[in-house]
Amino acid sequence: MLTCKEVSRTIASDEVTTADWRQRLAVKLHLLMCRHCRRYTRQMQAIGEAARQILSDTPPDRGSRDRLRDSILDQLPPAAENDSNSRV
Numbered sequence: 674m675l676t677c678k679e680v681s682r683t684i685a686s687d688e689v690t691t692a693d694w695r696q697r698l699a700v701k702l703h704l705l706m707c708r709h710c711r712r713y714t715r716q717m718q719a720i721g722e723a724a725r726q727i728l729s730d731t732p733p734d735r736g737s738r739d740r741l742r743d744s745i746l747d748q749l750p751p752a753a754e755n756d757s758n759s760r761v
């Protein structure tokens with residue numbers, strides 16, 4: 674079983690796309706069981722999407738920016754939930 678640290682490193686570095694099937698399966702199994710890493714993965718995906726929009730030639734319209742901001746903020750934990758119980 675992978676640790677949260679190993680999974681978060683794999684997700685953040687995008688190694689999961691080049692990993693062999695055993696590593697990808699281990700990451701998927703961990704994500705099935707760990708809500709902290711699932712949340713982290715969603716946040717990384719939102720950040721990636723925001724970066725792609727920022728780097729695109731056509732700037733997002735105000736509605737898109739607002740929806741993206743709201744989507745990111747919805748996925749962030751409340752300040753009180755950002756505790757030391759997370760193993761990430």
Ligand SMILES: [Zn+2]
Pocket residue numbers: 676677678680703707708709710711
């Ligand atoms: Zn985890």
